[in-house]
Amino acid sequence: MNLKEQIQEDMKAAMRAKDSARLSTIRMLLAAVKQKEVDERIELDDAAVIGVVDKLIKQRKDAQAQYAQAGRSDLADKEAAEIVVLEAYLPQRLTDAEIEAEVARLVQETGATGPADMGKVMAAAKARLAGKADMGQVSAAVKRALSNRLPSQAP
Numbered sequence: 001m002n003l004k005e006q007i008q009e010d011m012k013a014a015m016r017a018k019d020s021a022r023l024s025t026i027r028m029l030l031a032a033v034k035q036k037e038v039d040e041r042i043e044l045d046d047a048a049v050i051g052v053v054d055k056l057i058k059q060r061k062d063a064q065a066q067y068a069q070a071g072r073s074d075l076a077d078k079e080a081a082e083i084v085v086l087e088a089y090l091p092q093r094l095t096d097a098e099i100e101a102e103v104a105r106l107v108q109e110t111g112a113t114g115p116a117d118m119g120k121v122m123a124a125a126k127a128r129l130a131g132k133a134d135m136g137q138v139s140a141a142v143k144r145a146l147s148n149r150l151p152s153q154a155p
Contacts, residue, residue: 003046004033021078031060032056049074050131055123065115094133096141097114103141115146 001008007030032052037044044052069106088102094102106124112116121142129138 003049004044007033007049007089013151021081022085025082028082029053029056029086029089047130051091053086054131054135057083057086086150087147091131094129096137099129099133099137099141100145103138103145107142109144112146115143118142121146 007026011023011026011030014026030065032055033049033061034053036048050064060079060083060087064076066082067073067076067079070128084126103121103125106112106121106128110124112118125138125142129135
């Protein structure tokens, strides 16, 4: 069973359990997946669905921060609950140490020599780490790795 089918099964289970909060979050996720499929005229695979989930989680985190800043804890709590539901569809996240190690490997593989090569490393990181790590953390790790790397250290 692929990820999209699993999400649809979870929607049916939420309907049966009359779990309206979970149901609305899953419906929102399925709508976003369907919208991307229609826009790009393709059938999304698991990696693309994970990308959609990641994007929705990022949106929820941004909204949660804005609601908390505005003193709307009720809406911030709703966003937090949606994040919990969405995170269930992501693969196990990498730890900070694993992200650092993967970034170091990518820097070596791409032959990056300094901050000017950030785009090249991030493109490779996005392909390899999408859904496995928060890309904000990956970006920070790439910046640290490249700022510590002088042209004389290049392979």
